[in-house]
Amino acid sequence: MHQVERAIFDIRRGLPIVLQGQAGEYVLVQPLEEVTESQLNDLVTLAGEAPGLVLSRHRLALLQSSEDAEPGRLPLTMAAARNRHYLYELAVGANMSVSAVNERSSTATASAEPASQADRTALALMRQALLIPAALTAHVPASQRAVVDARIADGTLLAVPVEQAARCADASGGRLKRVSEARVPLAESPDSRFILFREADGLREHVAVLIGQPTSWSSVVPLRLHSACLTGDLFGSLRCDCGEQLRNAVADIHAMGGGVLLYLAQEGRGIGLSNKLRAYALQDIGHDTVDADQILGFGDDERGYQVAVDILNQLAIQRVQLLTNNPLKMAALSEAGIEVIGRQAVYGRLTDHNHRYLSTKADRGGHWLDDVFSG
Numbered sequence: 001m002h003q004v005e006r007a008i009f010d011i012r013r014g015l016p017i018v019l020q021g022q023a024g025e026y027v028l029v030q031p032l033e034e035v036t037e038s039q040l041n042d043l044v045t046l047a048g049e050a051p052g053l054v055l056s057r058h059r060l061a062l063l064q065s066s067e068d069a070e071p072g073r074l075p076l077t078m079a080a081a082r083n084r085h086y087l088y089e090l091a092v093g094a095n096m097s098v099s100a101v102n103e104r105s106s107t108a109t110a111s112a113e114p115a116s117q118a119d120r121t122a123l124a125l126m127r128q129a130l131l132i133p134a135a136l137t138a139h140v141p142a143s144q145r146a147v148v149d150a151r152i153a154d155g156t157l158l159a160v161p162v163e164q165a166a167r168c169a170d171a172s173g174g175r176l177k178r179v180s181e182a183r184v185p186l187a188e189s190p191d192s193r194f195i196l197f198r199e200a201d202g203l204r205e206h207v208a209v210l211i212g213q214p215t216s217w218s219s220v221v222p223l224r225l226h227s228a229c230l231t232g233d234l235f236g237s238l239r240c241d242c243g244e245q246l247r248n249a250v251a252d253i254h255a256m257g258g259g260v261l262l263y264l265a266q267e268g269r270g271i272g273l274s275n276k277l278r279a280y281a282l283q284d285i286g287h288d289t290v291d292a293d294q295i296l297g298f299g300d301d302e303r304g305y306q307v308a309v310d311i312l313n314q315l316a317i318q319r320v321q322l323l324t325n326n327p328l329k330m331a332a333l334s335e336a337g338i339e340v341i342g343r344q345a346v347y348g349r350l351t352d353h354n355h356r357y358l359s360t361k362a363d364r365g366g367h368w369l370d371d372v373f374s375g
């Protein structure tokens with residue numbers, strides 16, 4: 001796992017890695033995000049043949065104008081593989097179909113082939129690294145093995161077994177370390193304590209905010225799962241309702257006699273801040289919050305709650321009253337064996353700026369927000 005965690009760091013820095021198959025085959029993986037012309041040239045030279053562009057099922061569904069799709073790999077011509085602008089159009093362009101992109105460009109690509117295990121793993125690693133979910137993959141032919149081996153040997157290219165990488169990228173939670181804690185009095189709840197949990201790869205840290213003294217909590221613990229939103233939580237952005245929900249939740253839990261707020265590193269519904277800002281830019285040209293994420297290759301909600309369940313287990317919390325308007329959070333906890341005894345709504349204010357966002361959440365995400373719209 002250690003090696004995979006290193007690989008995720010390389011990927012996050014935009015560097016290529018090698019995935020090694022069980023039969024000894026090598027697949028070079030180059031993240032698309034921030035890729036430079038010179039990296040594209042290097043990739044083609046190193047592989048000795050044109051790579052393919054691996055895209056998520058959400059992005060391919062858009063490119064193919066279909067309801068649903070599987071992750072796939074678009075085989076590229078040599079010219080296409082070197083054309084950064086063209087690759088970006090395919091991966092995140094807002095005007096969408098493979099043929100339309102081909103038409104606008106001097107290069108061309110064929111229709112998608114099913115993604116191999118290495119391709120799928122490459123996508124999972126991009127997500128784990130919080131990059132755009134798109135990568136170039138190239139099979140290294142026997143003639144190029146010695147060159148690639150030399151790069152692995154001199155430490156300029158990291159190689160990891162694909163099986164291990166697939167397991168690591170899919171393992172959400174389960175490897176959380178309780179790192180540090182302290183008393184942090186909050187305006188809405190002076191008797192509060194922060195406990196920090198760190199994921200094994202070190203990329204994400206989550207905080208459990210204990211409100212009041214656990215010894216005085218009732219047997220059903222009021223719980224808020226709050227996904228990080230830098231823009232809303234910290235700056236009071238008017239695009240969403242997060243900041244007010246956060247503060248209202250702390251006040252509500254305090255008023256309920258104490259409980260827990262888990263502040264989860266799931267910025268932008270799990271797509272990361274850089275992608276959320278990209279999604280905001282797409283919303284500014286007319287797409288709604290769900291479609292904007294899909295253009296970038298993401299599903300409506302990329303969050304999982306295993307991390308939250310692991311923290312609750314570490315805190316020995318079994319029965320909760322959940323503060324949420326999100327049916328997925330209720331279901332995720334119940335499915336993981338946490339008893340959700342009840343639900344309490346937690347709202348922010350409706351404004352001109354967040355109206356469309358909240359109505360999309362209600363209409364397309366099934367969030368319980370009727371009371372917000374009825375005033």
Ligand SMILES: Nc1nc2c(ncn2[C@@H]2O[C@H](COP(=O)(O)OP(=O)(O)OP(=O)(O)O)[C@@H](O)[C@H]2O)c(=O)[nH]1
Nearest residue numbers: 226227228229240266267268269279289324325326
């Ligand atoms: N991708 C994306 N994420 C957004 C957008 N606006 C807000 N977010 C994120 O959405 C998440 C909202 O999280 P939560 O406050 O847990 O809210 P929720 O899923 O609506 O559920 P409840 O508040 O519990 O009802 C945060 O991670 C925000 O960063 C957006 O337009 N696009």
Ligand SMILES: [Zn+2]
Nearest residue numbers: 229232240242
């Ligand atoms: Zn927000």
